[in-house]
Amino acid sequence: MAALRVNSVPAKWMACTAVLVLVAPDVRATEPNPQVAARESNTELAGGDATVFDVSPKAFGFPVPDLDDESRAAFFIGHSFFLRNWVAGGPPSSRAGLGPFFNARSCSACHANDGRGHPPEPGQPLVEVLMRLSVPGAGAHHEPLPDPVYGGQIQGQAIPGVHPEADVVATYTQLPGQFGDGEYFSLRRPTYSVTNLGYGPLASDALLSPRVAPAMAGMGLLEAVPESELRAIAQQQARAGQGVHGHLNSVWDAVAGQMAVGRFGWKAEQPTVFQQTAGAFNEDMGLTSPLFPRESYTAGEARVCALKSPSDQPEVSAKILHDVALYSRSLAVPGRRGMTDATVLRGEKLFQQAGCTVCHASTLHTGDSDLPPLAHQTIHPYTDLLLHDMGDGLSDHRPTFDATGNDWRTPPLWGIGLVSTVNGHTFFLHDGRARNLTEAILWHGGEAQTAGENFRHLSKSDRDAFIAFLNSL
């Protein structure tokens, strides 16, 4: 084999991908200590060894370096199934089984380039955003109760011959405001209407929550952060008594058959990337899998089931589900840019001084992982993975397990400065209402009110530095 010639190359490079990685300082011996770690983000290695330095539109789509051959093969197969359209009927194939109801034909429809979804234009129906649906109350595991007819989310598309569930259309109201220095701004608050209901009215007390598809990079790393480290951050916040007191969500783990810490989704309602993946196949695309073998339609919609030929086999095989989940877990984190830029560094300081890093924790540590490149890394995701009350302005008034309507999980900020390159837009927050990072910060309320106000009262030049820092992530 050709590789045998490379005598001078350390063994780790033999199995490594093309991604160019700087030499990491040996930080693995450091005990996790969020207090100290909060100051230690002066590295480009946002994902530790699992960092890549591509800044093209493919920036979020690279595998972490050092995957072994088997995992790397699974990564690329997973990528293919992430990318491609599923089809409704036709000849039996590994990509058939879409529907009967669905939001999208492929994962990439919403996570374009493994990145963030785009909110609908005013008056246009939702595409890269989906509308979760429930009625008041909670199920056996405290999960939201689905609408009796339409289920857990509105699926706006259907296979030929089936009426889609409904259309959801967004309109926006302008909310004017003013910075501390007198400059005006205007935020926009979305309102949603559900039209063309195909199967009768929604429940009269239905609760709706819009969700933009989030960027994918680094999820495997976040999954590998020990629960104890997250709990330590929550305790630290509570002890500090500054009005910030995040808490973990406790959600149903369908694989383990027990409650587990929630980490993924806007309300931290999913415990693992694997379950998130199976859930998205099931509800977003109408595909059954070994984990969720039932089609995502309700008894109220059952008359359509005859239109889809039943199959004993799950439409997403165990192997494909595994590979797509592995793909999603193995997406590397973009390295930080602008580390010597004075404006960026000033912005970083302002970000810390404003109190943002209390929740957008700059440094976490991963523990063991079945994927060795993800294990024992010092990472800089700028999240605590905790739920925080973000105020009434952002509330969806829809509880999800232990998350109240006002609670949202702190989203990671790594890669946020590349969203415009990867996805061609800068819409942020759970429903994409913020048209840029500034608006996203100005929406912060509740526990984040003080930090948001600190930002609002910065001078224009300081605000610019603040944003320049965010764009360096």
Next chain:
Amino acid sequence: MKANPILLLIVLTCLRIPLAAGGATPVAKTALPDLKRAVIANYAAVASANFQDSLASAKKLQSAVDALLAKASDETLAAARQAWLSAHQTYSLTETFRFYNGPIDEVEALVNSWPIDASYIDSVADAPDAGIVNAVANYPAISRTLVISLNAREGKQNISTGFHAIEFLLWGQPPGGRGAGQRSWRDYSAGGKNVERRREYLRVVTDLVVEHLQTVANAWASGSTDNFRAKFLAMDPDAALADILMGMGALSGPELSGERLTTAYETKERGEQQDCFSNSTCADLIANAIGIQNVFLGRYTSASGQKIEGPGVLGLLQAVDPAFAGQLSAQVSDAVAAVHDIPPPFDQAILGTNQSPNRAAMKKAITALQTQSSMIAETAKLLSLELKL
């Protein structure tokens, strides 16, 4: 496609080069900054000549498509297909200039996206009314703006334009899922359903490829003070070198070894090849590997015969670590040879047991490209490159 004499000549020529280049003398450390600048300038010259060739071959494709639309026949369709094969091979040589937000990265999604869902564009076997071509009510007029706006809309496989949209429009889907497509020239002659729209669609997407390659060629052209090339030559040399290595390494590893070979090898699905309508993937893979080798060696022979020769990554590496330079040089040759050894057509090469010669050859290419990629990453370390961007 294997019979392309020019390509074979390039391959055979390139295979000999590392042997000749192995004896260069290590340069003194003080000369490194000058050498780096020379490598970067030479890279820009290679990129420029390569994109000029890519543009010229795309224009020949445009002429061939015009001829097909002027008078559809077996002959004009065959000529357009031949022009597509040539244009896409030349483009494939340039793919090593991707992956660092260079000029091609800005338009790549509109030039060479794949895989494509054929039914997003036009009729397919089991859906005669499918696609934008047949969606008269939704899209009354086929236009440049419309086609661009629909590219990758609601899914990365919903590709409306680029080389592979043209490929589908020229070949159609392979009957029975084997070999190359057998589309009839009658799809472009008057009378059939939505023929006028299909004609317009083919014209628009062909023009778009030329238009976008023109912007990339302009960005790399010499003689401008404010294009990408001027900025590239003026930037921190280490940042430019990091870009150069990023392009080579990302193409070699994640792209070629991973997406273009491993997925097809593992799934054995013919749709996992880049050129699934013309079934000409093998020739393009060779061009991809040679494109990396061109940058490594710092040389390129343009279609007009003009030779560019200067210090490449190899020359720089020889100044820093001659032993490793020799190893990578051998690896680059091995990678080109390994890709060349995959027996075309691609849709047959993926089938059979792992012990079959075709799959063994494919596995060998997967490994060779991956190793090459790892060694390019190692090169960055040896050059102490700061990868801040």
